[in-house]
Amino acid sequence: MNETLRAFMDEKIPEIERELMNQLAKSDIPDVLHESMTYSVEAGGKRIRPLLVLAVLHDLDSDSADALRVAASVEFIHTYSLIHDDLPCMDDDDFRRGKPTNHTVFGEDIATLAGDAMQAMAFQALAELRETNVSDALELVGLLAKASGAQGMVKGQVLDMKGEQRVLPLAELEEVHIHKTGALLSYCIEAGAVLAQATEEQRTQLRRFSKNIGLAFQIQDDILDVTATTEQLGKPANSDTSSEKSTYPSLLGLDGARAQLKERHEEALDALQSIGLGNSVLQLLADYIIERNM
């Protein structure tokens, strides 16, 4: 990994994880609920979403005492969606990131409620921002609700479920991903831009960046599912192929998927260059997302 990015991640990830634990440390949460929420938040992952929020602030030379709280907030939304996604009535996964899923440890009832509570906690965190002016904070609430709800992430999950029953044309596959993973990734960039008081031109180009990086993220996911080993992924490799789900490699072939990935990557970098962020942490994060092998 690039050394600048490594240093950025080594500095920020522990801060993000401390903030997540701070948010979870509210009094009055029943023990089993707290344990269940903490379990999934600690299960970790790459913290890509919070890192994107912080990278925007960094690259725009901005700083906000609320940045970590906003970053943690989106990680709560992401984590709640994983807990619910793994439930037997959804994807029915027993393992995620090499660890037993929430419901296999705490039961489906607690897992459902832990996800519900985590969604509320995300909005509570935004309501408790202290340095951000209230109209920006309220804008973040609206953007996060839209990105995560029936017009965003949940929409993508529904389209994905419906799509499993047939072969999707490429446009529909993109529609799934733009919502299922793209909406929340785009929110991260947008949230960073709000906190950094970015200009309209910056926001427009950052949106172009995040749309392309969101799709690239998913294409790489699909490619890895074909090419990586089970050990690298922490979940069964080829799990998508075995369920005959439409993926970029299944629609375009592996080479075609890689060509798409390259195109998305280049457009994302072009968007950054157009606002003078050609050599930025965002660009390094984009490279990392696209070149990762797990």
Place this chain on the structure above:
Amino acid sequence: MNETLRAFMDEKIPEIERELMNQLAKSDIPDVLHESMTYSVEAGGKRIRPLLVLAVLHDLDSDSADALRVAASVEFIHTYSLIHDDLPCMDDDDFRRGKPTNHTVFGEDIATLAGDAMQAMAFQALAELRETNVSDALELVGLLAKASGAQGMVKGQVLDMKGEQRVLPLAELEEVHIHKTGALLSYCIEAGAVLAQATEEQRTQLRRFSKNIGLAFQIQDDILDVTATTEQLGKPANSDTSSEKSTYPSLLGLDGARAQLKERHEEALDALQSIGLGNSVLQLLADYIIERNM
């Protein structure tokens, strides 16, 4: 029913239901998700929570163009909690209010996602208030998140589930209800008070009112479960008794539960009288909640 209350409800309930449908009419929601969300919102119920919001505004001689949106928002939270509560991994109920539950019609996966999306929609509605000043709107976001999350409604659900395995002492039973149903009912009163710019003294007494009315609501629920018929309830009567769950009648006997109900009712009315609302829609709603037979 009292005629003044009847008139208030006849005026307000159709407005509330129109606002709920307006909120659901966002573009870009996939059909099956929209149908599932609409199904449970239309399944209705008494709209007690939105009515409480509107009653506070009415009784404090206040008006807000945002009142209906705030009222609808809390009904979304209530409805999402019912959808998730009915799931097989939770209470496993096939019927609610005499209609098949959401998951029996749309499947558990869509029901889970419809609940998730409905929670986001509640916060999105608050972010889109137009007449309320932004700091009040953000306060509502924080209050609603706290009332519905790990320190509020979800906490109550967890305590309730854990409590099913043994006989609870009265104090623990109250702790369940103060969170499971009380927190959201109290939020409704508080939200009305925020919109009405109520004084500190009014807010304090309204909190005393809502705490007592919340418990009274639950005591009456428990009493009805023993005394009402299955037809009146729209769900199997004696469902709590048959699962050996702790209830007010099981702990205090039917007479003891009725005495508690009377005491809570009187304290709620005393709180209203102390701020000159002895003869108000809130008082009539309290009477209705306590004297209802379904």
